[in-house]
Amino acid sequence: MTRRDFSGPGDLRAMQDLCSRTWTPTSRFHPGQLAWSRYYRPVDPFALEATEAVSVWAQDGHAVGFGWAEAPDWLELQVDPDHPEVAALVLEWFEEWSDAEEQSVMAVEGDAAVEAALADAGFLPQEQEPFFTHHVLDLEALRPVPAVPGYTFRAVQSDEVVERAAVHVGAWSDLGPSQVDASSYGQLMAAWPYRGDLDVVALDASGAMVASALVWLDPATGAGLVEPVGCLPAHRGRGLAGAVTLAALHALRDAGGRVAQVTPRGDDAYPGPQRIYRGLGFEPTARVLTWSRSAG
Structure with missing residues (x-):
């Protein structure tokens, strides 16, 4: 398994491919969501803002997980269900990159691999905060x-x-x-x-x-x-x-x-x-x- 930092549209497509290959009605992301999140504001397609970071984990030429730190205190991630171990790797990467005193992640309720990794890393679900619901x-x-x-x-x-x-x-x-x-x-x-x-x-x-x-x-x-x-x-x-x-x-x-x-x-x-x-x-x-x- 390898890890690479974001370098352009090819990495976004690899992330979208992961979302497509593993999509179910309860998956965290649809490929279109990544496109919207990337391009809803003017950006350099080949570079990230100084306050964000993206890293992609791959095996046999396919992405099996990614972390998208939209800010030092906010992480989005998705992991191939066949590679649950990647969730911990993404959180370790985020902890090393981020200098924020408070950190937050969004996760689908029932995503066992991600929830277990979050709990092991000291994250707690915020039941009283606003949440989203897949329909x-x-x-x-x-x-x-x-x-x-x-x-x-x-x-x-x-x-x-x-x-x-x-x-x-x-x-x-x-x-x-x-x-x-x-x-x-x-x-x-x-x-x-x-x-x-x-x-x-x-x-x-x-x-x-x-x-x-x-x-x-x-x-x-x-x-x-x-x-x-x-x-x-x-x-x-x-x-x-x-x-x-x-x-x-x-x-x-x-x-x-x-x-x-x-x-x-x-x-x-x-x-x-x-x-x-x-x-x-x-x-x-x-x-x-x-x-x-x-x-x-």
């Missing part, structure tokens, strides 16, 4: 797209990067400054497994984009990830978020997808998104909890 939907049970008077739905065109970035920023900026811009969205559109036919927007009567839903299809598994969905504040309360998501899911099924996944907040403090997705037919599977430790 899945069999696309055979997909509901029709409802008509929303005054609005139409269509896929984004390749020359609409500026407009597409703007509708995302407008939808999310009330939660805090968004780092998405035309440059980053252009990088995102060039990344695997982005597909323009699965990037769907709602248009108002003037033809302006007012809501959006992006779905990532992994062709190897037929699983599509919904990430992200947004609606401009002035157009909320009309069912647009759910309708544009359904339009994107119909495009996913037409493209060969068999199942869809989404991972909204699951705690009672932020119930809106999960209520929308369950209203579309998504069913909850596993929770994603934060584990934390004091490194002092």
Whole structure:
């Protein structure tokens, strides 16, 4: 087994391949999530920020685990279930790299290898903190797209990067400054497994984009990830978020997808998104909890 530090898009693809090969409805990551996490803000494709680090463990030419330290106090990881020993190696690497006094990791509840390694390393599950819940939907049970008077739905065109970035920023900026811009969205559109036919927007009567839903299809598994969905504040309360998501899911099924996944907040403090997705037919599977430790 070997370990290498991140050096460019090839390592991201190796990480995505691991996610694809081992995907189940309760896996920590879908390949599309890694693409979004990498390119939602302007980045150098071949370099990381000074405050982040990524390392990949491989055997026989395939990634069997990775650690993505998004900040000195925050780690994301995924491990091949056939190589549970890698979880401890990732945590050791993170401890050596990080100088943060408090460290946190997100893990899927029931991922025995990762949970055991976290417990051995002194992490504890934070049951009272916000958590996420994987939801899945069999696309055979997909509901029709409802008509929303005054609005139409269509896929984004390749020359609409500026407009597409703007509708995302407008939808999310009330939660805090968004780092998405035309440059980053252009990088995102060039990344695997982005597909323009699965990037769907709602248009108002003037033809302006007012809501959006992006779905990532992994062709190897037929699983599509919904990430992200947004609606401009002035157009909320009309069912647009759910309708544009359904339009994107119909495009996913037409493209060969068999199942869809989404991972909204699951705690009672932020119930809106999960209520929308369950209203579309998504069913909850596993929770994603934060584990934390004091490194002092």
